[in-house]
Amino acid sequence: MLALAHERAVAIQAVLQASKVCQSVFQHLVANETLTKNDKSPVTVADFSAQAIVNTYLEKAFPNDAIIGEEDSQDLRGDTGKVLREKVHSLTNGVLSASQQLSEDQILKAIDRGNYAGGATGRHWALDPIDGTKGFLRGGQYAVCLALIIDGVVELGVMGTPNLPIDASKPDGERGSLFVAVRGQGAFQRPFSSEKEVPIHFADVSSTKDATFCESVEAGHSSHSDAAQIASELEITRPAVRMDSQAKYCSISRGDADIYLRLPVSDTYVEKIWDHASGNVLVTEAGGKVTDIHGNLLDFSIGRTLAKNKGVIASSSRLHDSVLKAVQKVLKL
C-alpha cells in the first residue's frame, strides 16, 4: 500500500463533505450568517461548519493527531453566538452520518480541536475550512484546504474548489474539483462527481514572456502594483489572472497559468500555514517550486504561521529562478 493511503482517503472524504456544505450555504446565505473577525476579515457559518465537519472526520480516523485550524468557536458561544451556533449545528449534522450526529457543545469542541500550536515534530493537520472567504461571499473562487504536516514537512494536501471549472478551457462547464497530492506520489485532480483521478502538471512554458501569472483579487493581500512591475520585467504580456484563494495553486499546478505571486503589502503581516500548506505540496508534486521572496523554501515547522518567510513565489521549476530574480530586482531585495 502507498504511504499515507488511509490519510489521503479520509482527507478526500472530509474535504468533499465540507465543500458540499459550503456550496449549499452559498445558495441560502443570509446577512446575519456572516461575522467580521477582530482582524476585520469575514467568517461565515460555512467556515465554522466546514471546520467542524473536517475535524470530526479527522478525530474519528486519527484520534491522536493534532489540528491547526483557522477558526475557533468563540463567536458561536453564549447568547450573542446563539443564532450562528444553531445554524452551524444544523448544517454540520446535515452532512454527518446518523452515527456521527453532534450536540451543539460537541460541535464547538470539534471546531476547537483546531487550536494546536504546531511545531517541528510529530504529525498534525493544517485546515483552512474556507480559504478565500471574500471570494466565497462574492461567488468567486474559494477552497477547502487540508494538509498533513509530519515533522515540519507537508506530506499530504487535499483541496476542494467548488467554483473552479473542472476544465479551464470550458469556463461554463461543470465545476467542483478535488486536488490531491502526497509527497513523492504526484499531483492529481478529480471532479466532485466522480472518483476518477487524473494526474496534473505545470504547463511546459520555457520563457517567462509566454507565461501567465495569477494573484489575489484583494490588493490588500498581495501588491498588484509590484506584480505589474515584475510582469513587465519578465516581459509578460498576458493580463494577470486575479483569483481568490489557494485555487491559484491549483490553477498553476494544472497549467492554466504559470506563476503565482503573493507580494507583501505590509511589513508586519505574517502568512498563515493553512493558507499555503496544501498548495505547497500540490505545486511541488506537479513539477513546480515554491519559495518566499527571498528564495527560501516555506518553513512549516515553526507553528501556526510562516514567520520565517515573507511573501510567496510559486511557478514551474523551470521559470522559478527568472521570476525570483525579477521579484528581487523590483522589490530591491
Ligand SMILES: Nc1ncnc2c1ncn2[C@@H]1O[C@H](COP(=O)(O)O)[C@@H](OP(=O)(O)O)[C@H]1O
Ligand atoms: N494583509 C494580508 N496579506 C496577505 N494575506 C492576507 C492578509 N490579510 C488576510 N490574508 C489572508 O489572505 C487569505 C486569502 O487569500 P487570497 O487573497 O489569495 O484569496 C485569507 O484567507 P481566508 O479567506 O481563509 O481568511 C487570509 O488568511
Ligand SMILES: [Mg+2]
Ligand atoms: Mg479567514
Ligand SMILES: [Mg+2]
Ligand atoms: Mg485562508
Ligand SMILES: [Mg+2]
Ligand atoms: Mg479561511
